[in-house]
Amino acid sequence: MQTIQSDNYPIFFENSIDELVKFIERGKYSKFFVLTDEHTSEYCLPKITDQLNELGNYDLIEINAGEESKNIDFCIGVWKTLIDFEADRKSLMVNLGGGVITDMGGFAASTYKRGIDFVHMPTTLLSQVDASVGGKTGIDVDGIKNIIGTFTQPKAVFIDTDFLETLPPRQILSGLAEMLKHGLILDAVYWNELKSSDLTKPSTAMVHRSVVLKNEVVMEDPTEKNIRKSLNFGHTIGHAVETWALNDKPDSLTHGEAIAIGMICESYLAHKKTGLKAEELNEITSTFNKLYPRFTFSKDIYEELYSIMLKDKKNMDGKVNCTLLSAIGQFNIDNVCTKEELFEALDYYLAG
């Protein structure tokens, strides 16, 4: 599988562990740090420990697994560890884990001493197809997802789909939602291919295809002024449901499950507002409903969801902005949706 060239950094798909080792050797870093959570320490780190030990001079920083860790307190912990271990500007941070690790490790590194180098070795399907590319770093404050962060590119990304073998099926499905999104907004052929594949184990070729699609978008619009907004499909409503669930019932919803809900709701809005055909709406709805468990909530939380949407960094001037579809494979950005429309879309999801 070919190495993908992103904005001044490579995304490796072959011999990724060897490539990581070569990268660290060539970089002549004074020291490197490996950021993990307790899951990646157990399942992923052992696969690279021997080679890292040969490189010498590294320290491990481990945080708790889960989105609850992606907050400023854990980030301060990472900064303090870097201070204690006397990390200097020629240090490297290796982020080994899912999106929490890559987003937070990226933010901690991009601000420590005004920025040290970092690389990602994403170990979940979600982080391989999403967090690995695009240069967004971020942490949560006050339960608002990614409210604080920077646009900073890693120096390289090393993708090894072997890590997915130890990933629970629910985590595979979480990443799959982003892959399905890539198809829905950019590539109807890919959407159809995914639908007719064995989705319990996406192939390396599919992961590669998703990264190629996302990379094309972010290269053209790195700071999200226009076409990068296409990637927000499903995320306006999805993020709100995810944020609410994170505060109210931690671990009840994965990111993919949340944006699957968001994509059903926003496809409904697309049908109402931007010309998505009824049969396409049905196709999308039934695909997600087949793959993802039903998640129910009371209509009493609609106002709270709306207020979360208003605080979302994608929205401005007190208006909620959605990326919708005009057809499968075609996106349509900057659609202002009223509170009534958003509530109607939530009704559509709940009606199942």
Place this chain on the structure above:
Amino acid sequence: MQTIQSDNYPIFFENSIDELVKFIERGKYSKFFVLTDEHTSEYCLPKITDQLNELGNYDLIEINAGEESKNIDFCIGVWKTLIDFEADRKSLMVNLGGGVITDMGGFAASTYKRGIDFVHMPTTLLSQVDASVGGKTGIDVDGIKNIIGTFTQPKAVFIDTDFLETLPPRQILSGLAEMLKHGLILDAVYWNELKSSDLTKPSTAMVHRSVVLKNEVVMEDPTEKNIRKSLNFGHTIGHAVETWALNDKPDSLTHGEAIAIGMICESYLAHKKTGLKAEELNEITSTFNKLYPRFTFSKDIYEELYSIMLKDKKNMDGKVNCTLLSAIGQFNIDNVCTKEELFEALDYYLAG
């Protein structure tokens, strides 16, 4: 006094308040925030309140005055206020204050929603000649100065030396130390001019000259790979003494007083290592000793000072790096100094 063009942003010296108002109007911001401390709320804000009120739609964020406020806890407070006031990506942050306000406001803005616009209206001599130019933002963690930050440029800087009229003499002297540094590293003529002037009230022309000098350096080397290191003269030892004092005896030392100590010590090292003549060392030492009060400390803290220097972001590979002088007006970067040399330099200062 001519507007200075820095890295894609202007630094105004004339009609600065009017320029700020015009800037905000032209920017079509959804909202703006003014960050102050209790001093600038009292002495500086009233000078611009009428004009700000006419612009409408702004909120005030006030923090405690003093370097102790420049830490992550206050920064979280600023972020939470922005969240509560529903600041969106088209919001603007106006930093009205000294270096604590400009450094922290810049950091908070550069990371909120991955970056919103910010401008500085520096109100102390130190922030006018130093923090206003160069694009460094930063906060302290664990008492380590500016350990966390970004390189992000403001959209504009508005300097009005009328603000200096209410500034205590000790704060004038604090800024003056940076101006004297600009002369020592870059411009012997300016150093001589400053020495023979009334230093209780530096002129707008002098402030302008310092900003021109600093701006030339940072434009040539924005990320401090080489000549920008010249600005670190006095700061290796000065920062350590300042950090120690901040933890041990808050408010006992201004930034300028600390780097005056640092410049005496590092001029001694320059005499030993990089050819600064004995008479130049004497001239520098006596100039600073005349202007700044003696600050004494016990030799027992040398080891602690050394350990602070090692954690300084300027230093790498466990070595302490100093910018020295080869003559007045000529700097010499990347001089590794041993612990013994640094202690000898501290002895030189204490011997008075």
